[in-house]
Amino acid sequence: MINPFTDEYFMKKAVQEAEMAFEKGEIPVGALIVIDNKVIARSHNLTELLHDVTAHAEMQSITAAANYLGGKYLIGCTLYVTLEPCQMCAGALYWSQISKIVYGASDEHRGFVKMGTQLHPKTTVVSGIMANEASELMKRFFVERRK
């Protein structure tokens, strides 16, 4: 039997969210939280619109998923995000005890790997899923913005 619910399947939806951010003039990052193959949160970066550095895609999805679940821990959940999380988002994910993080493009300057941010010991990480699509979107955004 074919399992349609691959990491690519969900990351495609996160990329769609990133595209929605792009259309609004936001740095194009999209996120999704999934439990038992069900999407319980989806969001995109809104830092410009909201004038709020905390409005990263991941932060919004963490809040929305916890609201949906009625509890603050995201055990059993997977976050899909098009760009490697920053210190703030990785710090929030640490508190959430989320089970799995899947990200697309690496952020070699401000990503949590370079910054040394600690995740929860029970969190597993998968990287590079649809990395090209995610980083192309970022590159296009910054080229457009410089015009």
Add this chain to the structure above:
Amino acid sequence: MINPFTDEYFMKKAVQEAEMAFEKGEIPVGALIVIDNKVIARSHNLTELLHDVTAHAEMQSITAAANYLGGKYLIGCTLYVTLEPCQMCAGALYWSQISKIVYGASDEHRGFVKMGTQLHPKTTVVSGIMANEASELMKRFFVERRK
């Protein structure tokens, strides 16, 4: 001339916020953001009430201060917080480019110093202001909760 607007002056108000968290059964942490000796945000930890790991006192004050200022950067602002910020909050403060952080008690396990979270290079840090009051409140809270 006496300047009433010392770090202790503002930290006292942050401790009052922490006491409000305590009364609600929340881990007692309070925060304040000040610009030109004017309080533009005050908040306390609401992670239990909101079922949301992102609802730390600092995060709420960062959002509120940016709303007040109409821009996401907190240049010229000082954060007062009763407990040393965690990775998440320090990561948010990094993005905000806040000018000064004043905290009370150290968090030797999960504070940003131990965790190695990077602040913005222009941010200055003062620690230990009303540290006893802040840590006594924390200790009392955990003693109460164990009962």
